[in-house]
Amino acid sequence: MHYKEVKGILSASNGMNLYRGCTHGCIYCDSRSKCYNMDHDFEDIEIKSNAILLLEDALKRKRKKCMIGTGSMSDSYIHLEEKLGHTRRCLEIIEKYGFGLSIQTKSDRILRDLDLLKKINEKTKCVVQMTLTTYDEELCKILEPNVCTTHRRFEVLKIMRDNNIPTVVWLDPILPFINDTRENLLGILNYCIEAKVHGILCFGMGLTLREGNREYFYKKLDEHFPGLKEKYHRKYGYSYQINSDNNDELMMLFNDICKKNNIEYRVDKVFAYLHEFEDKNANKQISLFDN
Secondary structure, eight states, X not given: OEEEOOSOOOOTTSEEOSEESOSSOOTTOGGXXXXXXXXXXXXXXXXXXXXXHHHHHHHHHOSSOOEEEEOSSSOXXXXXXXXXXXXXXXXXXXXXXXXXXXXXXXXXXXXXXXHHHHHHHHHSOEEEXXXXXOSOHHHHHHHSTTSOOHHHHHHHHHHHHHTTOOEEEEOXXXXXXXXXXXXXXXXXXXXXXXXXXXXXXXXXXXXXXXXXXXXXXXXXXXXXXXXXXXXXXXXXXXXSEEEOTTHHHHHHHHHHHHHHTTOBOOHHHHHHHHHOOOOHHHHHHHHHHHO
């Protein structure tokens, strides 16, 4: 790991990443792509040394409350977070100033901060986003080797449900010839139904590959699925968008099941929900006045 002082922490859309790089080892990770201009090894985590001070300064200055997003490029709960606690300190600041939170992770380490998530959600809205790609536990250990398995993430989703914290699942990516099956999709959707997730983000059955993450992905295919890299090369070449042959069938099944179970599956609607700030205290005041 190494430290770096940065000039700003929040993007124009109020998103932030406290770390650059990741140690979860997911074989398909788009964040490895060279277009993100990372000038260090992906596993050599860059820690934004002044992120906490920058966040507090930014939230103090904001005239209007909003949702703060984190975890999209680098997971907020990588292994280092256990010792550093940067994510927790940022959540404390978000709660202190009354902002909402939309946080994305694959790790059950988020349960450490359940107390803060609940406090944020009491004032406004706290949405926990969890990635689920692979129902098969043994396959999950290959595709996402250094993070808790899908079943454990399902348990996290249920804990959030039981604490009235809304959740969104990222069903992404689905890898052709590996987990692009009806059985896999049904397993994940059954988890989502039981956990009562608010919505599922799915961009189609497939993945994206570009310079940086493509090479790493193919290296891992050689290690774990001999011969599959050549099959990808023959079918997809150097395409950016890699679509499963089963896309149409699986997407029809996905849409039907979501509709029947009142799970929001329209991408624009899910993103709108993630960005929509709610002031629950104001709603309570209005309710009392009406009474």
